[in-house]
Structure formats: structure tokens, C-alpha cells
Amino acid sequence: MSTARSEPPTEAALVERIALLEERKAAIAAEQSEAVLAFAIAHAESQTAAGDVDPEALERSIAAQVGLACRVSPTEGRRRVRIARDLHAGHTRVRELFAAGRLSEYQTATIVAATAHLSPAERAEVDQELADRRVEALGVRRIHDLTRSLAAQVAPEKFTARCRAARTGRRVSVRPAADGMADLTAHLPVEEAVACYAALAAAVNEVAVRPEPVTRGRGQILADTLVERLTGQATARDVNIEIQVLVPVEALIDPDSPLPAQIAGHGPVPVELLTTGGGRRTWRRLITRDGVVIGGDSRSRLFTGRLAALIRARDGHRCREPYCDAPIRHIDHIRRWKDGGRTEFTNGRGLCAFHNHVRETAGWTVEIADGVVTTTTPTGAEHLSRICPGRPRRSEVRRSTDAARWRSRTRRHAGWTSAGGHDRTVRARRRPQPAP
Numbered sequence: 075m076s077t078a079r080s081e082p083p084t085e086a087a088l089v090e091r092i093a094l095l096e097e098r099k100a101a102i103a104a105e106q107s108e109a110v111l112a113f114a115i116a117h118a119e120s121q122t123a124a125g126d127v128d129p130e131a132l133e134r135s136i137a138a139q140v141g142l143a144c145r146v147s148p149t150e151g152r153r154r155v156r157i158a159r160d161l162h163a164g165h166t167r168v169r170e171l172f173a174a175g176r177l178s179e180y181q182t183a184t185i186v187a188a189t190a191h192l193s194p195a196e197r198a199e200v201d202q203e204l205a206d207r208r209v210e211a212l213g214v215r216r217i218h219d220l221t222r223s224l225a226a227q228v229a230p231e232k233f234t235a236r237c238r239a240a241r242t243g244r245r246v247s248v249r250p251a252a253d254g255m256a257d258l259t260a261h262l263p264v265e266e267a268v269a270c271y272a273a274l275a276a277a278v279n280e281v282a283v284r285p286e287p288v289t290r291g292r293g294q295i296l297a298d299t300l301v302e303r304l305t306g307q308a309t310a311r312d313v314n315i316e317i318q319v320l321v322p323v324e325a326l327i328d329p330d331s332p333l334p335a336q337i338a339g340h341g342p343v344p345v346e347l348l349t350t351g352g353g354r355r356t357w358r359r360l361i362t363r364d365g366v367v368i369g370g371d372s373r374s375r376l377f378t379g380r381l382a383a384l385i386r387a388r389d390g391h392r393c394r395e396p397y398c399d400a401p402i403r404h405i406d407h408i409r410r411w412k413d414g415g416r417t418e419f420t421n422g423r424g425l426c427a428f429h430n431h432v433r434e435t436a437g438w439t440v441e442i443a444d445g446v447v448t449t450t451t452p453t454g455a456e457h458l459s460r461i462c463p464g465r466p467r468r469s470e471v472r473r474s475t476d477a478a479r480w481r482s483r484t485r486r487h488a489g490w491t492s493a494g495g496h497d498r499t500v501r502a503r504r505r506p507q508p509a510p
């Protein structure tokens with residue numbers, strides 16, 4: 075730390091420091107990757123020693139624990155586990171550059187992903203070529219292209235098989251974006267994607283040769299044509315939609331309430347923008363308090379209909395587990411149905427397919443108390459997620475049978491947030507581990 079009287083560092087010294095810190099970031103990432111691999115091996119050994127384990131369930135459990143420890147999604151956790159594993163299976167030179175801070179985490183991950191389908195021996199060939207060509211001096215795009223073409227040269231049949239397998243992963247997804255927009259993405263075989271784009275681009279020419287003046291930009295014409303052709307409507311604005319609108323309970327009582335309405339899962343949108351088209355529109359109102367949907371009960375064993383819609387909306391249409399942003403695929407009984415858990419609003423939570431499976435894996439437990447869901451991993455780390463609206467009053471906390479646990483949790487955690495039902499919070503408390 076510099077004192078007030080000392081000279082401020084020169085610009086050159088600052089740039090040097092930035093460069094040094096960048097190197098250290100990469101070196102620390104390399105060290106973390108070593109720890110990820112060591113944990114994966116140790117956990118696999120301890121679980122296998124304890125009895126028969128389904129390898130897929132074991133991998134899910136490892137990925138989920140690494141994800142929680144790194145505060146990232148389980149998908150990212152799984153990616154990190156695989157990178158750590160493959161780095162130690164052929165990538166000797168790349169691993170050295172990574173540990174020395176000369177290849178960044180992103181550059182290293184790009185190389186490992188592009189050679190994931192190779193055997194360790196084939197990977198070692200690519201690894202040597204990359205080092206000879208001074209891979210650390212290239213940008214990420216060129217690293218990606220070079221690694222892929224080297225991998226194709228080393229194992230041409232595997233390259234073809236990889237491309238063929240990738241085609242089975244074609245899909246379309248929609249993601250909310252800022253300012254009342256959303257991104258519709260199609261992951262397609264390259265020739266089909268190019269054909270789609272060419273068809274849209276031809277529409278721009280059709281508009282240009284019409285006698286009426288062109289009032290839209292090229293991008294706007296492309297986007298409008300996409301909507302018109304997919305929906306079969308005459309114009310893009312005539313869209314038929316069912317909109318779930320989250321209405322603050324205050325707005326029901328006071329019509330002049332300034333609290334905004336929200337489109338479930340997509341954030342706030344000015345209502346007047348949605349009412350300018352000529353399409354058919356259904357509105358479904360979900361009432362909220364403090365940004366959290368409040369509502370219903372059911373005797374059914376499954377979460378269906380309105381109750382499922384309420385839970386999905388409360389959870390913001392994203393998986394409830396900490397750091398996971400995957401879309402909800404299942405409504406899970408927090409306390410299992412077979413353990414007497416009821417199909418009701420406070421016992422339901424939205425989970426992605428991954429987390430719905432991982433909770434059933436040996437060593438994982440899920441409990442609910444005072445509206446807080448505690449997920450305990452096989453190593454004893456606990457992760458909390460608040461499910462119910464509002465913060466329990468102090469008096470309720472003290473009266474609760476779990477008061478001591480609650481107090482220790484709330485002391486350790488700086489505070490609960492309450493934005494849009496996404497108030498996930500986490501604290502990792504490690505139980506003492508038996509000596510190895």
C-alpha cells in the first residue's frame with residue numbers, strides 16, 4: 075500500500091503491474107484446476123470404496139460440488155472438471171504454459187475443448203505442435219482454429235464423427251435480453267444456418283425494389299421477416315401471445331401505484347408497447363408481494379396447472395439451486411412426496427433437469443425450514459436458498475425449533491435479498507473431514 079506522501083506509481087509501472095496480475099490470475103486458475111482434478115479423483119475413490127456407484131450419478135455429483143464451490147452453474151462445474159481431467163491426459167506443454175501464466179484460463183479451455191474427442195496420445199501430438207507454433211502468442215480465435223485443424227489432421231475420422239454428432243445437438247432457444255428484448259437463437263448445421271440467413275437477406279432485396287419508401291434498416295427487415303415467416307402472420311407486430319403479468323398486490327389496492335408490472339421470466343416491459351399490434355392477446359395475472367408471487371395449494375401429487383405456473387413465475391423461470399441459471403424443467407417437492415411432503419406452493423421449487431437428478435444422488439440431502447431450503451452436498455457443505463416471501467420476524471426465528479441454526483446462518487450471511495423471487499443465498503459450512 076502506498077502512503078499519501080509517496081509518489082504515485084508511473085504509468086509504465088501500472089501497466090507492468092496489470093500484466094503481472096494477469097499472469098498470476100492464469101497461474102491461480104491452473105492451481106485451482108489441479109485441485110479440481112484431485113477432488114474428483116478423491117471423491118470417486120471414496121464413493122466407490124463405500125459401495126456400487128453409478129458412474130453418471132458420480133460425475134453429476136462431482137460437477138455439482140465443483141460448481142457450488144466455484145459459485146458457477148453445474149454445467150460450468152462439469153466443464154471445469156473435464157478440462158482439469160483432459161489437461162492431465164496429453165496436454166503437458168499447454169499445462170506448463172497455463173501454470174506459468176503464459177496461457178490464460180480462457181485460452182487453455184479453448185484448446186482443451188477443441189481436443190476433447192482425442193485420445194491422450196493424439197492430444198499429445200497436438201500439444202507438441204501448439205507449443206512449437208508458440209500458441210501463447212496467438213489470440214483466442216486463432217488458437218481455436220489452429221487447434222481444431224491440428225486435431226482434424228491427427229485424427230480425421232474422429233473429426234468427421236465429432237461433426238456428425240454435433241448435428242444431433244441442433245436446437246432453438248430463447249433468452250431474455252435487456253430493455254424488453256429477447257434473443258432467439260438457432261444452433262444449426264452450418265449449411266442450414268447459411269441458407270436461412272440467405273432467405274432472410276433475399277427479403278431485404280424484395281423490400282428494396284417495392285415502390286413504397288423504405289423506412290426500416292436492414293437488421294429490422296431481417297428480424298421482421300423472421301417473425302412473419304415463423305408465425306405465418308402478415309406482419310411481425312400481429313403476434314398472438316399469452317402474457318403472464320406479475321402485478322404487485324399494492325397495485326390492486328391502489329390503481330395509481332407506481333410499482334411496475336413484469337412479464338414473468340422476461341423482466342419489465344412497458345405495457346403500451348405490447349398493445350400496439352393487431353394480434354390476439356390473453357393476460358394471466360399473478361399477484362406478487364415484495365416482488366415474489368404469492369398463492370395456491372393443491373391435493374395433486376404433481377405440480378400442475380396454475381400452481382406450477384405460480385411456482386415457475388416465483389422462481390423467475392430459472393432453476394432454484396444456487397448459481398444455476400438453467401430453465402426450469404421440473405417442479406420438485408422440496409420435502410419428498412413419499413416422505414409426506416405436500417403438493418403446495420411452499421413445498422415446490424423449480425429445478426433444471428440436472429439438479430432434479432443430482433438431489434437423488436447418494437450423499438445429497440435437501441431440507442426446508444422457515445422457508446429456507448438447505449442443500450447438503452456429500453462433503454457436508456450446506457447451500458441455502460430462500461423460497462418464501464418476506465424475512466421471518468426475529469420473534470419467529472427465536473421461537474423456531476431451528477432457532478440456533480437460523481441464527482448462525484443469518485450471522486454468517488450478510489443479508490437476504492428479495493429481488494424477483496431470485497433471492498438465492500449461500501453459505502458453505504464445512505463439517506470436519508475424517509483424516510485420509
Ligand SMILES: [Zn+2]
Pocket residue numbers: 393394395398399400425426427428429
Ligand atoms: Zn439447476
